[in-house]
Amino acid sequence: MGITWNMSSLQCRARNSGQRDFGLAVGTGPDGLIFARNLMPIPWHAQTPMTSPRVLQLSTVHPWDDNRICRKICTSLAEAGYDVTLMAREPNSSDSEPPAGVDLVVLPSVKGRMSRGLSSLGIWRRVRRLRPDIVHFHDPELIPAALILKLFGYRVIYDVHEHVPDDIMEKEWIPSFLRRVVSVITDVIERTASSRFDAIFAVTRHIARRFPERRTRLLRNFPRLVEIGDETESPGSASREDARLVFVGGITPQRGIRQMVTAVGLCDRTNPVLDILGECVDEPLSAWLADQASSGKIILHGWVEKGAASQWMASSRAGLLPYLPSKAHIEALPTKLFEYMGAGIPVIASDFPRWREIIDAHQCGIVADPTDPSAIAAAVDWIYDNPAEAKAMGARGRQAIESELNWESEAETMKSVYSTLLG
Template sequence: MFDVLHVSSAHPWTDVRVHQREAASAAAIGYRTGLIAVARQGERRDPHWTVPDEQTGVSVRRITRRPRLRRILVSSLQVITLALRTSAPVVHLHDPELLWAVPVLRLAGRKVVYDAHEDLPDQVRGKEYLRGGRRTAAIVLAHVLVRVACGSDRVIAATPVVARRFPARKTTVVRNLPRVRAHDLGTELARAPRAVYLGSHSRDRGLEALCAIADIPERTWELVTAGPVEHGGHRAAFDELVRAGAIDHRGVLHPTDARNLLLECRVGLLPLRPTPAYRTSIPTKLFEYMAAGLAVVATDVPFWRELLAGVDCVTWVPADDVTALAEAVGRYMDDPDLAVAHAGAGRDAVVETLRWEIDEPALLAVYADLLGGAPLDGLVAPPRS
């Protein structure tokens, strides 16, 4: 039925890395590609496989969204059962909660690829709600899961730092970089005085800072956001600012609509707090902002500065410094020529070195190795009944 099957019990089926980049790349060169992932809010699950997605050519099976505990206990078993019912020789897993299935899938004769999106032990260390014995147990479990992941046939790591956790001989770095759209390259860089934040809204992702700059009196520029908003924390304050019109929140958008929203804005915001996981991550939103032709205001993280060494496209501000964040945004609004210069430099850098098409061949080489050749070589097995 499939040559490559991507599986997630946590990510929505529209996830940019999982579907729009990795699965779509496999489908584009002829691999029969499937995806099991989570239905978005308000969507219904699929009782059967859908026809291939019109944009990507990937066949999708959506499962029900569940709360965290039920997701771990129910959804993880459900997606692995569905994967085993297919004849896909390569199963590409995307969640730590699915690592228990690595030996199961391998015993069933499947080649297993584990996609390490983040450094799991560092991610756990950054969870402030974990205390004492629970924190210690969670860190130990994270290291155990990394060891289990090492039993996969291949590991795809989102960053070189993540890759260090796994055996070099079976690990390939595939960075989470944006695709370059021809439409983006033809857009004007002189934009309306509008700042945008795109992505999950949470404390670690700077929700408190967004609320603070939205509440600035006599602000002369618009603040637009899109993405899911976590419960608790500053959710109530955020919702009140949305009701008051201080924040134009567009909700959860399809990836294409989200990319199009960026084209309406002048400045992209990345106020993430430097948690252990974020300090060594490659923030895909940073490069999506750059690809769309935005000047960027971002938390001053040394690793991110290193990624953009020699590219003058970002104003770096100290973590949790709302005043510095607001001043940086205001500078771009008051000086549109500076915004255009930084936007142009960022877009050029993405086109030259920081786009998905640079890393895509490394991913496809992994599939070709596991399947015995690329589909265009005629080496992939014919369709199965």
């Protein structure tokens, strides 16, 4: 591809190789794209032979250090012996490193929805230069480019992270009188295009039902076992008086932030403090949160790197997830639900049927009406007033992740589909 490699441009430390430093080779392609290759050794059983199939993970929306795409999918495929390339935009964290055995193509940042759409349409030319055996893409914006790649004979997998028509109904930047029309048109396009793709992965059953059954497989966003680590103090944190509540994720009004913060102030106890880890781009909500933080009841930490967030969760009293009712939320399986469970802490979550089913089945938390701060406060009080049972809830949630609700189980489904497509 005419890439010029600089073997000493960046340095990264091999996490599993003592104190040895390995280079992150960085190169620039003919069109200015940045390429990177992690030179950390991978286990001998996962070494990629010269004849290994080349697969491309493609996204023009997600950063390349996205947990599902990079840490789960790319890592699993590389460990299975595939020649993996990840093409995505710049990372969230400047400290991120690509997984061992994964080549990286960093796309230039594009501002504006229209510019991003036009950029996505032309991405097929860049993909063809890589000549992958399978193109696995993650954004609905890439559907036109994926159809073009199908015309050239590429095997294409569509990874559907959201129920796009439902999401459109809640997009505030789309005029309300147009949302229904845009939603229906998007639904028709997505369903029609899906019949041309070789396989479809869906994060939830609600999403999967929209696509052809014979081509569609569930690929749920459960945590990796390595993310939850070894058994530590986390199951015991629910009984510590100094342990605080935690919320991790993007901060938006739709995620019940106002109700959650109000609930902390309504608790019977005087000591609950809520740590909020995440970014807020809503200016009125940011201003309101800053005012609330002056009470000392909440602490705003901003965006926190995933490893640090995992440690924070493990040392907390309970994890809060009070998403407000909407089509997108009611049928969703939020990653944070399972990450709280993996951290060994009880969950206080919205009382949606699917969420209740999971929490009741594993007896790992409490559901409450997310629109009622007093109901959330009552759940928080119960956690503090019943430390032994709260500790047991956390332990049961962790056990569920270790035994069944983990990425390693889902990865077997993904690898089976890949093997079938490659014949």
